[in-house]
Amino acid sequence: xxxxxxxxxxxxVAYSQNGARVRLIQVKTLSNRDPVGLGKRLDDLIAxxxxxxxxxxxxxxxxxxxxTSEVKxxxxxxxxxxxxxxxxxxxxxxTDAYEGDKGGWGRIGQGVP
Numbered sequence: 001x002x003x004x005x006x007x008x009x010x011x012x013v014a015y016s017q018n019g020a021r022v023r024l025i026q027v028k029t030l031s032n033r034d035p036v037g038l039g040k041r042l043d044d045l046i047a048x049x050x051x052x053x054x055x056x057x058x059x060x061x062x063x064x065x066x067x068t069s070e071v072k073x074x075x076x077x078x079x080x081x082x083x084x085x086x087x088x089x090x091x092x093x094x095t096d097a098y099e100g101d102k103g104g105w106g107r108i109g110q111g112v113p
Contacts, residue, residue, distance in 0.1 A: 065104035
């Protein structure tokens with residue numbers, strides 16, 4: 001089900017052809033190469049994977065595929081206590097290791113068992 005305006009939770013549920021493997025994915029889309037807002041608490045990131053699309057719907061769009069555990073390690077808190085605000089800066093996600101076109105998609109796995 002498509003979500004709007006940074007809804008909490010999972011955006012995509014993907015599973016292998018026999019249903020034995022399930023991947024929970026959250027998608028973040030950005031108009032430009034900007035920081036990704038992650039919310040007030042990193043514990044609210046419940047998906048196993050996060051896909052970040054930069055320059056979505058443009059010719060030069062790029063995507064990055066990260067485990068949520070990686071996102072949590074790379075995130076920076078820009079606030080304190082009730083003003084906590086977690087962010088993932090472009091310099092942390094925009095790397096060859098996570099880029100979809102350079103093997104990032106393969107990190108999620110194949111549909112065939």
